[in-house]
Amino acid sequence: MEKLRILIPKGRIFDNVSKLFLEAGFPIALADRTYRPSLGASWLDAKIMKPQNVGELLEIGSHDAGFTGIDWIKESGADVEEVLDLGFDKVKIVAAVPQDYDEAKLKSKKLVVATEYVNLAETWLKSSGYQYRILRTYGATEVFPPDDADMIIDNTSSGQTLKDNGLKIIGTLLESSTRFVVSRAALADAQKKSRIEELAMLFRAVMDGRERVMLEMNIPKDQLESLASLPAMRSPTVASLYGEAGFAVKIAVKKNEVPDIIPKLKKLGALDIVEYDLRKVVQ
Secondary structure, eight states: OOOEEEEEEOTHHHHHHHHHHHHHTOOOBOOTTOSOOBOSOTTEEEEEEOHHHHHHHHHHTSOSEEEEEHHHHHHHTOOOEEEEEOOOSOEEEEEEEETTOOHHHHHTSEEEEEESOHHHHHHHHHHHTOEEEEEEOSSOGGGSTTTTOSEEEEEESSSHHHHHTTEEEEEEEEEEOEEEEEOHHHHTSHHHHHHHHHHHHHHHHHHHHHHEEEEEEEEOGGGGGGGGGSOOSSSOEEEEOGGGOOEEEEEEEEGGGHHHHHHHHHHTTOEEEEEEEOSOOOO
C-alpha cells in the first residue's frame, strides 16, 4: 500500500500537532536538523514544512494531508478539504495602527500596510475603502509602525504584543485555528481516504478525551434512580457491589461540569468518588 504523505508544520503549531499524534498513538521522532520525522507507523510518511506552504502543496498533490491554520488556507486560496478543526493555536488576523491614528488620518493618505497576509489584506483594504501600498513582511511585523508603515495586518492571540508596540486594533479580518486538511486527490483514492478517516477518528477521540473525565463512585441502593438526572455520554455504567451493598457507578462527564456534579453526588449519598483523566473517547 502507498504511504499516506503528511505535512507537519514548523513553528508554534508543531508542539500541539506533535502532542496530538503522541496521544493518538503515533509518537513523533525528529532528529536535529532534519525535516523527515518518524511517526511510528509504516503507512505514514511525514515531512516538516512551514504552515504557509501546506495548503498549496496539498492542492498540487505532492502530499496527501497536513496541518495548518485556516488563515494560511484562506491566504493562499488553496483548494483543499478541511477534515477537522483541531481548535488549538487560536489567533485573530487583525488590522492595527499606532495609538494616535484616527479614521480621518487613515483615510487622508495612501497607507503603507505591512503584512505577511498579502491577499487577505488586499481584500480587506479594498472593501474598507483605504488607499494603500502593501509591504510584504517576513515576521516581526509589529515593529514596522510608525517609521516604516502606517498599518499592519497580522495574527494575534491576546493582542498584548500589539499593545506593547504602541498599536491598537481597528478591524478583525479572520479568526483562525489549526485544521487537519487533505488533498482532493487523496480523498479520491479509496485506501488513502480510509487512512485519513482513521486518523480523523483518533484525533477526535483524543480531543474528546481531553474534555472529559471519568467519575467512579459507590451509590446506595435507594439512590440509584437519582442518577438519571446526572450528565453522562449516554447513560451511567452500573454494576452491583459485592453482597448487594449498593452499586458501583461510572460516568464520563465534561471537565467543566465536575465542580457542580461532585456536590450533587455527595447529596445522593455517593461514597469513594474517584476522578481520573481519559486518554481517548471514541463515540
